[in-house]
Amino acid sequence: MKAFVVEKIEDKKFYCGVQDIEVPTLEENEVLIKATYSSLNYKDALSSVGNPGVTRVFPHVTGIDVAGIVEKSTSEKFKVGQKVLVTGYDLGMNTNGGHSEYVKVPASWVVTIPQGISDKEIMIYGTAGLTAALSVNELLNNGITSGEVLVTGATGGVGSIAVAILSKLGFSVTAISGKEDKIPFLKDLGAKEVILRADFDVENKRPMGSEKYDGVIDTVGGNILAEALKVVKYDGVVTCCGLTSSHELLTNVFPFILRGVRLIGIDSVECKIEKKIAAWEKLAGDFAIETLEELTTELSLDDVKEAYEKLLAGKAVGRYLVKL
Known part of the structure; x- marks a missing residue:
């Protein structure tokens, strides 16, 4: 599968770009998501340059957000074909993240996408x-x-x-x-x-x-x-x-x-999943905004590296959406 990978070349020297890597295999109580969309965040950009406060495990796939469809599941909570998303926890930090075609995560991190909002829209919001x-x-x-x-x-x-x-x-x-x-x-x-x-x-x-x-x-x-x-x-x-x-x-x-x-x-990484679900439901309902497309730049995996440079230079505006 295609993924955006950060590799450590030597001490304080890193390389990042799109590579072909193996599709992960599941263990107990895990979910394999066929990713449709992800997003870019400042934390992702820090991970891409090997910031030790974000990522210490290399090679590493960036992306602290992902949305998609359940491809496989070893958890009773999620079935094949469900539309789901993951944000926060260790995703994209020291666990391979959402900038890949398939993403493996613990079932406890996964949230069903609320009704009334698409996988694309929910990833424009993202973290x-x-x-x-x-x-x-x-x-x-x-x-x-x-x-x-x-x-x-x-x-x-x-x-x-x-x-x-x-x-x-x-x-x-x-x-x-x-x-x-x-x-x-x-x-x-x-x-x-x-x-x-x-x-x-x-x-x-x-x-x-x-x-x-x-x-x-x-x-x-x-x-x-x-x-x-x-x-x-x-x-x-x-x-x-x-x-x-x-x-x-x-x-x-x-x-x-x-x-x-x-x-x-405010911490969106480790806050209780019930709190996250309530916030996503608000974004699908009372908080839904009509200007999503206006504040969004859509990218492919090949565009991610250049977008990271803008984020790190403080030149980014609005949201970056990654289509997978």
């Missing part, structure tokens, strides 16, 4: 869409059901989907992006206002600013998250799911103890 849906759910579940929401890293996968979902739900969305030429793209997704990253990511020693946002969906971390916390309204909610700006957070306690701001971490 990014799942993370965005989990983030929006935390706002809603913690009382933020209307008002103004700030989305950071808004042209990325998670950010762009979050902007579109929030806009559909009636929120007034302000987007932060470092890409001035993508302001029309963000406005088309539903952003009411766009702030350039350079104007927001500034050194500011004030412990707090004026109250402005009811909620924040942060995808980048670092100083941008620290500054966002300072301008959240009383009893506001901030979710955090990324670190492309920085993994460090230099902040103070004032927003938390004077305004009751809540900071909630």
Whole structure:
């Protein structure tokens, strides 16, 4: 079968590209999926260059998402012909991932694709869409059901989907992006206002600013998250799911103890499967957005390497869909 494989040539030197490899064989309680679609994420790009925080087992197939049809199953939970998807867990990290024609996974990782959404659509969402849906759910579940929401890293996968979902739900969305030429793209997704990253990511020693946002969906971390916390309204909610700006957070306690701001971490990798299923059902229903095609670039396996270079250089916009 065809697969996108990363090989370790020597210490800190890696090669990646499309290869022919053997179709995996199943053990007990496993599922073999005939892949139809996958997607590209920043974590996949890190895996392609041998980032040890993501992947330590080589040769390795990238792809932390996959959707397709059950080809074989040694689990009573899944039957041949079912339409299924897998995101998160160890897929595409140290377990061969979704960028191959067939994918073997433990049955406990597999979710049936909900009614009302296709395998293509669910992979346009992918891990990014799942993370965005989990983030929006935390706002809603913690009382933020209307008002103004700030989305950071808004042209990325998670950010762009979050902007579109929030806009559909009636929120007034302000987007932060470092890409001035993508302001029309963000406005088309539903952003009411766009702030350039350079104007927001500034050194500011004030412990707090004026109250402005009811909620924040942060995808980048670092100083941008620290500054966002300072301008959240009383009893506001901030979710955090990324670190492309920085993994460090230099902040103070004032927003938390004077305004009751809540900071909630979002993990789409190991969260309970019931939580994932609920989020996928929302994406197939209340959260479904009409701009999926507008924020998607479709690729073949042969296009993946070039797309990884864009992701690592911070030049990617929206979602990359891989057709298998």
